[in-house]
Amino acid sequence: MTAPCPACRAGALEVFFEARDVPVYANVQWPTAEAARAAARGDLVLGFCGRCGMIYNLAFDSARLEYDEAYENSLHFSPTFARFAEELARGLVERYGVRGKTVLEIGCGKGEFLSRLVELGDNRGIGIDPSCPGVEDPRVRVIPAYFSADRIDATPDLIVLRHVLEHVPDPHALLAEMRRVARPGTVVYIEVPNALFTLEDLGIWDLIYEHCAYYTPVALEGLVRRAGFSPRTVYAHYGGQFLSVEAVRNGGGARLEGEGAGLAPLVRAFAGRYREKIAYWRDTLERWGAEGRRVALWGAGSKGVTFLNLVGRERVCCAVDVNPRKQGKYVAGTGQEIVPPARLGALEVDTVLVMNPNYRYEIEETLAALGVQARTVLV
Ligand SMILES: [Zn+2]
Structure with a gap:
């Protein structure tokens, strides 16, 4: 099975991995065990684009997902994660002089990170997220909706997009909307799970239905470039699990350069390595059960x-x-x-x-x- 690649719109997605009947929502918790077991399921049918390096779930249907207030994936209760977020926020404020500025966070969740950015640089914050009920911080305005440029009546100096892009079926369209609200020089910070960690280090538990798209470093960098932003830096952090790009809005988009080709051997080997890891854990749990x-x-x-x-x-x-x-x-x-x-x-x-x-x-x-x-x- 193949399908056109939604990220570069030039390559084709070739299926290399399938997993059936996974929960549609990994990040919704249920009030009873029965309701949890009856939760809706969907399939993962992952395809790889050899042109731009993107990985997509061809079986993904966005109509099956709704991000409302029941969606709970905040990690801020962990001191380890809180420290990571704090260092990240401080780094962004320092590197780009985000003081007395307007910060837009798309998919701000419960607003913890945005509030911190506002606090650190005495900034104004706008958060937009359909699952956000509101934020107490008076300097943060929250719009409980999906993002589109028309909903934002200010020009942000910094746009933050953390753990959103992997949920979006048409990432190029989202970046085009971000470009519309930005001015030349606006900084964007994008963070996604690192698909190279999944492929190389077998971070296979990160494959979930909610994520329709998996970004390798070359795919993320290329996408951002083609959408009219100049990447300043692309890096993996958080133990290699997260992938980030910091970029600045520029005058125009770049062309596809076929960056994905180098990943093909890793992608081809993945399904076999995945099966081995699953078998190892089944055997191990079985043995522990017997003990x-x-x-x-x-x-x-x-x-x-x-x-x-x-x-x-x-x-x-x-x-x-x-x-x-x-x-x-x-x-x-x-x-x-x-x-x-x-x-x-x-x-x-x-x-x-x-x-x-x-x-x-x-x-x-x-x-x-x-x-x-x-x-x-x-x-
Ligand atoms: Zn592609």
Whole structure:
């Protein structure tokens, strides 16, 4: 199966990987285990564009997703993530002199990052997000809607787009709208999951239905360039898991240069390596089950929910999350309860699966503080 590539509109997407019946929403938690198990499912049919390096889910149907207030994927309750966000905000304010300026954040979520940018540089903030109920900060104005240039009545000096582009079926159209609200010299900061981490380091738990698009560094840089922005820097951070581009609006778009070709061997090898990793974890959980171990998983986000659905349905007793908005609810597709760390002792858990190495230290510290004698295992 092939389809035209929506990012470069020149190459074709060739299918290289399929996974069926994954939950449509990894980041919606359910009020009961039954409702969680009955959650809607969809398919991943990933295609690769050898011209620009993009990866898309050909089975994605945006009509099946609605981002309302039930959508909860905030990571700000984790001190590790909060530190990362703080350094990022400070870096942007410093590098681009964002002081007394107007900052627009598209897909601002609950507005934590935008508020911080406003605070750090004494800026004005505009946030636009259909899932945002409002922000307390008086210097931040929130528009509860999907973004289009017509909805913004100011000219931003900095536009922030974090973890949005991977949800958007037509990224070129979104960047064109961003260009319309920008002035020459407006800085854009775009952050997405790093598809190279998924391909190279087998970050396979990041493959979720909500993400229709997966960006490799060359694909992101090329897309931004062709949309009329000049990339200043493209880099991976957060342990290689996130990919960012900082760019400035310029006079016109660039041409496609066929940047994706170098990725083809990695893409071809992916499905086989994916199957091996899944088999390893099925066997491991099976063995632990036979040994009578009580296993919990830490992190009821995309990675944790994907792991539970693919391999951990029966053998993992609960999911732990520090976000109180998730606690007491249930994991989409599999129905495990999401519990606060303090419950682990009573649940007699002896093994904690760490879904993200970035949080290992934080998790081990928390377990020690709670007096929970469980060993941590990196997934
Ligand atoms: Zn393409």
